[in-house]
Amino acid sequence: MLTGYHVAIIGGDARQIEIIRRLNEWDATVYLAGFDQLNESFTEAVDLDFDSDQVEKLDAIILPIPGTDDEGKIDGIFSNRLIQLSEEWLKRTPKHCQIFTGITNSFLTNLMKTVDRSLHPLMDRDDVAIYNSIPTVEGTIMLVIQHTDFTIHGSKLMVLGLGRVGMSLARIFDHIGADVSVGVRSSKAMARVYEMGLTPIDMNKIHESNMECDILINTVPHLVVDQQVIKQLPSHALIVDLASKPGGTDFTFADKRGIKAILAPGLPGIVAPKTAGRIIADVMLRILKEQNRKENSNE
Template sequence: MLTGYHVAVIGGDARQIELIRRLNEWDATVYLAGFDQLNESFREAIDLDFDSQQVEKLDAVILPVPGTDDDGKIEGIFSNQLIHLPEEWLKRTPDHCLIFTGITNTHLTKLANKVNRSLIPLMDRDDVAIYNSIPTVEGTLMLVIQHTDFTIHGSKVIVLGLGRLGMSLARTFDHLGAEVLVGVRSSKSAARVYEMGLKSIDMNEIDKVDMTCDILLNTVPQLVVNASVIKQLPSHALILDLASKPGGTDFRYADKRGVKALLAPGLPGIVAPKTAGRIIADVVSRLLNQNVRKENG
């Protein structure tokens, strides 16, 4: 329960709908900005007034998964207006107020440091990333099936990166009968790939490796799927880049070669926003209870 907690939810997508529902169920006092198109769907919530004294009660400010842009603006699909996150407003929050975002950038990190508030990029946390790998893998399967004319079973799949998502992708495609190779940079990761019964590719020498495959899944937010990799791919191949924008693929060269390449970050919010919102809500609730003491009752 979050009785006695005051939380502002500012902008976002369908994930925030489930987040708001959960916060209301847990008896938090919820303030909303950037949801004016919902036509009073959340009557328990209060419209956030940046000029009022509401800010002095806030225990948390929850931003969308993309956070802010480089100018501090916040987008939301339920409003026609961009919301600016004012520095002076954040300074008026209590010292213990937590700022939650999915990912951060230079502007947001500097802003949090300037106002001396704790900034928590949820997508950097192992628990959130591992939970999110489940809907991400399901969304990846959906896109692969939609954009290929062959079965996953019997196809050759290369997964670049053995992080929290890469491991789930490799296991899933292996279980579906694909021949899976995993691109890694360290001997530790190579050993893990071996333990999984799969083959590894040394990404430190990716330009010298045979990258011929039917499906190439990238999770690395650096330019790793470059021209030398793409020119090895057959015309029927699919590149699916799951890294955060701008991804790690030379999309211009892929288009020139006639190889289909899709950038697909944020799949949990697209294919399973209810689940993705519940993941965020559960972690936010746990961190609030751990870091902010409240007299409930």
């Protein structure tokens, strides 16, 4: 339970709806900003007044998964207005106030150092990423089925990257019956791919490798699916890029070649926002409880 905790949720998407529900279940006092167009009514929540003394009570602030833009502005799907996160406002929060975001950027990271507040980029955590890989895989399967006219079973599929999401993708598509290859850079990762019974591809020599496949799924957040790779793909091939914007694919060249390429970051929030919201809320609860234990032990 979070009885006595004051938590502000500023902007976001459908994942925040589940976070609000969970916080209400845990008896926290919830303040909302950027939800003026929300159809659902959260009678337990309070509108966040940035000019009031509410800020002086906050134990935590929850930002959207994308965090802020490069100027500190916060967006959300439930409001037409941008909210500016400022140094002056954050300095009014209690010293123990913790800031949660999905991903961070240089502005947000530097701002937290300036105001001396703890920042938790949740998507950098192994537990969040691994939990999130489940709806990511399901969403990827959905996209592949929607945008191909052949079965996954028996198709030649390539996953670039064997991180927390890449490993789940490779395993599940192998179980479905695809002929799976995995692009990796380290000898350790190549050994893991071999142990999984899949075909390793050395991404350090990607332009010397045979990259021809029916489905190409990229998880690497820099340009790897370039012109030389795309030239090897058959016209019916599908590229699904799961990396954060702008992705790791030359989408312009893929379009010129007549190859369907989809940029699909943030799939958990699109295909399973309720589950994705629960994942975030549960991890935040553990962090807040741990902080509370530390504070109590120091008293």
